[in-house]
Amino acid sequence: MNRKNFIIWQYRTKPNAIGTIRAIYKETDSTFQKIIQIADVLNIDTATGYALDLIGRHVGVYRVLPAVIAKNYFGWRDDVTSLPFGVGEFYRRGDALSSSVVLNDDDYRFFIRAKIAKNYQNGTLDNIVKSVQFVIGGYSNIIDSLDMSMNIIINSNKLSSLILYAISKMDILVRPVGVMYNYTVLDNDTPFGFAHDSDSYGFGIGKFVRLQHIEIGIN
CATH class of the missing domain: 3.30.70 (Alpha-Beta Plaits)
Known part of the structure; x- marks a missing residue:
């Protein structure tokens, strides 16, 4: 459909009016396309990296999970969880027994979906x-x-x-x-x-x- 059909008759032959209308349309269309892109960027299924971090913060889930992975220290061979000399760190009283983990996008997406389900x-x-x-x-x-x-x-x-x-x-x-x-x-x-x-x-x-x-x- 020709867009000129939506312009009232007295402006259809006016170059300045047509130019102004086209400029407004171009800017409006550009703004609308950017809004659509924002929706795509914040899509849980496709978002990655920082965009996924924004979604997680909005629902109350963060990419770093504190104290979730058990740390392995130096120990003797009877302990299957220990590490050998030169590899395992010596444990000192008060040292943390677990460390934090940074979720990859797939795991982070799982936690976000679970949190959304709980929120609703x-x-x-x-x-x-x-x-x-x-x-x-x-x-x-x-x-x-x-x-x-x-x-x-x-x-x-x-x-x-x-x-x-x-x-x-x-x-x-x-x-x-x-x-x-x-x-x-x-x-x-x-x-x-x-x-x-x-x-x-x-x-x-x-x-x-x-x-x-x-x-x-x-x-």
């Missing part, structure tokens, strides 16, 4: 289940104990050190006020069961479930 919680059981499965994975589940506590079932294959830090130190899961979470780890993802349970496996494939508790309490 509504406290319903359905919302809690979706939040838990979003953060921990689809194999997780949650059981309401009906005593102001809930049991969260986590598949061990989906439990990384970052996820453990998020749920234990950052209280990042959706949680109603006053409700405590108890975390239980499922050691395998092929539990033995019978035919009426579609999520179970038969003899020779399924394994008897063993539960491992994580000593974390969030009040």
